[in-house]
Amino acid sequence: MIVSLFRRVASPKKAITGAAVAAATTGMLFAAAPAQAAPAAPAAAKAxxxxxxxxxxxxxxxxxxxxxxxxSGWNVTATNASSGAYGLVQALPGSKMASAGSDWKTNPATQIKWGLDYMNSRYGSPVAAWNFWQSHGWY
Structure with missing residues (x-):
């Protein structure tokens, strides 16, 4: 019993190493998710x-x-590393938004116009698109 207790107390290195591996693995999993750079607060507020x-x-x-x-977290230049989806509404491909304006890469108004048109034409409204998103995790 004393040996067992000693092993438990003497193995914090293993526990720390295990935790570090778990944290690194989790971090890698998060990094593999569609990561977007956080938008600057003023840019998000403007959008x-x-x-x-x-x-x-x-x-x-x-x-x-x-x-x-x-x-996208209101990040106008958000890019999904896995799919290449781009912008506020994550258009795939992002170049689809060119139909709303040639400044689609950087102009939130152009992206919003395209996204709103998309939601209205495909789902009938943003509310209907949000209902679909909640059921499927995408729209």
Whole structure:
């Protein structure tokens, strides 16, 4: 029993090593997920303000905002490393947004216009797109 107790107390190195491996593995798993750089707060706020003006209905704006928050965190240059999806609404390919404007890579208004048009044409509204997103984890 004393040997068993001693082994438990004497093995914190193993526990720490195991925890470090687990943390590194978890970190690698998170890194493998679609990582997006955090947008600068002013840029995200600007994009949200633009969207609010373009989507005056509170329920539709809220649904649009939830999708964008999940997809890109309001980062206009968010890129999914796995799929290549791009922008606020994670268009795939991102170049699809060129139909809304040639400045699609950097202009939040262009991306919002394209995303709103996409949600309206495919789902009928941002609320319907958000309902689909909640059921499927994508839209």
């Amino acid at each position: 949200q303000s633009i969207a609010h003006k373009m989507i005056p209905d509170a329920a539709q704006y809220k649904a649009f905002s939830k999708i964008v928050e999940h997809e």
